[in-house]
Amino acid sequence: MIDREQVLHIARLARLRLTEAEVERMSEELSGILDHVEAIGELDLEGVEPTSHVVALENVLRPDEPVPSLDRERALAGAPDSAAGSFRVPSPQA
Amino acid sequence: MSDPRLLTVAEGLGEIAAGNLSADEWFAAYADTPDGLGAYLWRPDGGGAGPAAADSGGLAGVPVAIKDIFCIEGLPATAGSRILEGYVPPYTATAVERLLEAGARVLGKTNMDEFAMGSSNENSAYGDVRNPWDLERVPGGSSGGSAAVVAGGLAPCSIGTDTGGSIRQPAALCGVVGMKPTYGSISRSGMIAFASSLDQCGPFTRDVRDAALLLAVLGGRDRRDSTSIGFPEPIALPTREDLNGIRIGVPRELSSDAEGIEPGVKRVFERTVARCEELGAEVAETYLPNARHGISAYYVLAPAEASANLARYDGVRFGLREGADSLDEMYERTRSAGFGPEVKRRIMLGTYALSSGFYDAHYGSAQRVRTLIARDFTAAFDDFDLLITPTSPSVAFELGSRAADPLAMYMSDYCTVPMSLAGIPAISIPAGLAAPDGGGPQLPVGLQITGPAFSESLILDAAHAIEGAIEFDHRPKLPGGSS
Numbered sequence: 001m002i003d004r005e006q007v008l009h010i011a012r013l014a015r016l017r018l019t020e021a022e023v024e025r026m027s028e029e030l031s032g033i034l035d036h037v038e039a040i041g042e043l044d045l046e047g048v049e050p051t052s053h054v055v056a057l058e059n060v061l062r063p064d065e066p067v068p069s070l071d072r073e074r075a076l077a078g079a080p081d082s083a084a085g086s087f088r089v090p091s092p093q094a
Numbered sequence: 095m096s097d098p099r100l101l102t103v104a105e106g107l108g109e110i111a112a113g114n115l116s117a118d119e120w121f122a123a124y125a126d127t128p129d130g131l132g133a134y135l136w137r138p139d140g141g142g143a144g145p146a147a148a149d150s151g152g153l154a155g156v157p158v159a160i161k162d163i164f165c166i167e168g169l170p171a172t173a174g175s176r177i178l179e180g181y182v183p184p185y186t187a188t189a190v191e192r193l194l195e196a197g198a199r200v201l202g203k204t205n206m207d208e209f210a211m212g213s214s215n216e217n218s219a220y221g222d223v224r225n226p227w228d229l230e231r232v233p234g235g236s237s238g239g240s241a242a243v244v245a246g247g248l249a250p251c252s253i254g255t256d257t258g259g260s261i262r263q264p265a266a267l268c269g270v271v272g273m274k275p276t277y278g279s280i281s282r283s284g285m286i287a288f289a290s291s292l293d294q295c296g297p298f299t300r301d302v303r304d305a306a307l308l309l310a311v312l313g314g315r316d317r318r319d320s321t322s323i324g325f326p327e328p329i330a331l332p333t334r335e336d337l338n339g340i341r342i343g344v345p346r347e348l349s350s351d352a353e354g355i356e357p358g359v360k361r362v363f364e365r366t367v368a369r370c371e372e373l374g375a376e377v378a379e380t381y382l383p384n385a386r387h388g389i390s391a392y393y394v395l396a397p398a399e400a401s402a403n404l405a406r407y408d409g410v411r412f413g414l415r416e417g418a419d420s421l422d423e424m425y426e427r428t429r430s431a432g433f434g435p436e437v438k439r440r441i442m443l444g445t446y447a448l449s450s451g452f453y454d455a456h457y458g459s460a461q462r463v464r465t466l467i468a469r470d471f472t473a474a475f476d477d478f479d480l481l482i483t484p485t486s487p488s489v490a491f492e493l494g495s496r497a498a499d500p501l502a503m504y505m506s507d508y509c510t511v512p513m514s515l516a517g518i519p520a521i522s523i524p525a526g527l528a529a530p531d532g533g534g535p536q537l538p539v540g541l542q543i544t545g546p547a548f549s550e551s552l553i554l555d556a557a558h559a560i561e562g563a564i565e566f567d568h569r570p571k572l573p574g575g576s577s
Contacts, residue, residue: 010442014445015408017430018430018438030439030442033443033504037393041459045459045463045466050464052461057278070184078182078413087411090417090423093420
């Protein structure tokens, strides 16, 4: 069961602001989904290695030589706000 | 010649080679067809020209539709989300680049569930997509637009992405061929990320041969995606007409015992199993004991990865920004306004699963279940060359019928999620028609064929033989009724 306080805590971690109605619905829906998901808690997973990636990969290396990449102007073209060749944001201290 | 919209990719290439059709005529036949399905989010007629394609190559002159999750330089890319409204990426996805280099021409960007999260296309911020077989029903998802355009006479082929079934399930519901190749075979560069350890690009086509044609072009190692490995052997064009000597397993958990399987789907599947035997395959029942935990593991792992991947939508570098006095407030306002309900739900679920105190119980357990499911497949492939299951437990459902119950919607991927967790290739081909539970129109049922990692050529060959025996009518449902 995910209660109201937990929903608000997770929303803060995820940088989401939920309306009252969303908080209520989220508490109900997340609880339902987690009830189902928690069935795996009953499995004996002792000694089973976790899989984070399915393909056995070797590290991919290349010579450390500079190559052209996205130029500043194009990188900033999609930004909601920019100034002096940088992304501009509201003050983090406000 | 007859209507070029009835041609498969291979047939169209043949007509061009014979001088009976020009690439411009083929393209125009589609570009001039009105989209009555809500399947396209961008088409060249309304919003400027498409990207330049090579004049020659294996797909020279082939019109192709692209899921709106792929970036194409200079064209809008929304991933079905308000948070990317108006975003124009500065580069092109490698998969699309490979199509353009082979001479394919972009017909448009297709509608999808927001950030590929959904099984009905109802989570798009830009409207529902209709199933060409019944306009009151969903096309499946998340690549609903890419499936609907191929089934509805709006494109001969398309590409989409599959994280837990997002190519195979809509292919099944729309009566077309859809393939998710082995994880890592096609570059993910320029493909907007949902769950990076599961996301994979693949083709939608009207028949199996066309799927092979596209796959051969799409696959390959890419220096911009260090998890890409390509195909160890080139993809062969399928030619097989029989299944002599092929051992096919039918995993009980994902067929007769699959959760929510409709009687009509079961009947078509059983008939297809009998066809495989008639074609010479050795067919036997097998077991994937942990497959029934696939949905549980998936709905921890995929939202966890998504919650991290979607942290980038913060109103700083691209997309929507909601103004505010402080940085934190700007983040919260932007994300709350830009994301839809399902995306918020999954970000919340993923953040919870990764949060302190719950990490090992949820995320750690799900990763271990993923290992068990992969081991089940490895054990089954000791005895069988391929496994077959229904692709989706149900035929296309009515718009709105599952939208209020997230868990019921998640169950749509019951038969497709285990292969995604194991990273193995799987194709869905039309197997026949069945009425939904409780009656209704005859709708397509998909057959899923899966094999070990990098067994694409064998899967395609077997699919080709089965396709030939089934004789499903592959012609698209053209707008206006006739096909």
